[in-house]
Amino acid sequence: DTGVSQDPRHKITKRGQNVTFRCDPISEHNRLYWYRQTLGQGPEFLTYFQNEAQLEKSRLLSDRFSAERPKGSFSTLEIQRTEQGDSAMYLCASSLAPSGRYEQFFGPGTRLTVL
């Protein structure tokens, strides 16, 4: 089964350090999404790619955050100069378009803890 995978699953870092997360979507999916989820909340949209093009970024995504999907396959999310408020679960999802339903298939997430 080749579902959405994310690496690493857990990351502990010190404030001020840079971190990078990777997401591998379902192979035929052309859309890829990043979300952030804090405890007790639903996922919050961060950004979205169609193939290699980043088509939307949330205002939640400060200039310390950058995402890429260089060849329209895997994606990376980098957080520079991490802050304690960045501690959260970072979820990646993918979907296939055009598709009438657009349901997104989620990966297991990367849990970030900033000390």
Place this chain on the structure above:
Amino acid sequence: AQKITQTQPGMFVQEKEAVTLDCTYDTSDQSYGLFWYKQPSSGEMIFLIYQGSYDEQNATEGRYSLNFQKARKSANLVISASQLGDSAMYFCAMREGGFKTIFGAGTRLFVKA
């Protein structure tokens, strides 16, 4: 303004009984999609069911059904014959436009043996 509202932070249901999880939404779009996802303690989001705004019939997927009342802007999830494995967080979500999906705050369901 909050676009997805789930008013039940927690719900209890007896095993084998049915339960309804409430969801109301707000949009001015004519075309939108509504989803329910399940998130067990393991953390992974699992797609359950989808309802398109133009679908005339309520969606069903096995033990899950979506009670779609367009005029009331509600999209409640009904789980029939609850099982212990149904204990999890449940999120209602709405897709506006082509891709952006907004999630509610979730309802935690506890299934009692």
